[in-house]
Amino acid sequence: VAYSQAFYLAFGPEIDGFDDYGTSLGTMMVWIFDVVDYSQVLSTDQFLASILFVSFQVVYSMLLVNMFIVILLRSYIDVKKADFNDPIAAELRKKVHIVINRAKEKTFLFLATFSITEVPDTENELDDVNAP
Numbered sequence: 797v798a799y800s801q802a803f804y805l806a807f808g809p810e811i812d813g814f815d816d817y818g819t820s821l822g823t824m825m826v827w828i829f830d831v832v833d834y835s836q837v838l839s840t841d842q843f844l845a846s847i848l849f850v851s852f853q854v855v856y857s858m859l860l861v862n863m864f865i866v867i868l869l870r871s872y873i874d875v876k877k878a879d880f881n882d883p884i885a886a887e888l889r890k891k892v893h894i895v896i897n898r899a900k901e902k903t904f905l906f907l908a909t910f911s912i913t914e915v916p917d918t919e920n921e922l923d924d925v926n927a928p
Contacts, residue, residue, distance in 0.1 A: 799852045800824040803837075806848065810840050828856055 804820035813823035813836075837845045 797821065799848070799855075802848055806844055807837060807840055811836050824852070827852070 800821040800823070801817065803824065804814050804817055808814045808816070808820070814820045832849075834845075834849060837849065
């Protein structure tokens with residue numbers, strides 16, 4: 797509403813779409829969701845038009861991003877509060893837990909089969925190791 801009034805006061809008599817408060821508000825709603833014809837506004841007063849238009853785009857972009865974040869947070873809170881006594885999900889969690897435990901066991905058994913031996917440092921020690 798504030799931006800529609802600012803555009804009405806700045807460009808009302810000179811540009812179509814800002815003739816009165818209602819039309820100005822309608823034009824601003826179209827600018828939020830549709831393509832903007834910025835050339836008409838820019839032709840009247842370049843500095844004021846640029847300041848108003850850029851600030852309008854930044855404010856409404858941030859407003860829409862904040863609304864999106866609120867929607868995500870509310871959904872997250874609803875999911876966290878929900879009761880997870882779903883039998884299918886419980887069975888799936890059990891199976892995943894079993895698979896992870898088996899993978900851990902196989903990994904540890906595989907690693908346990910390797911033994912670390914001392915590597916000979918000199919040729920004399922090599923001969924001692926290879927001697928029958």
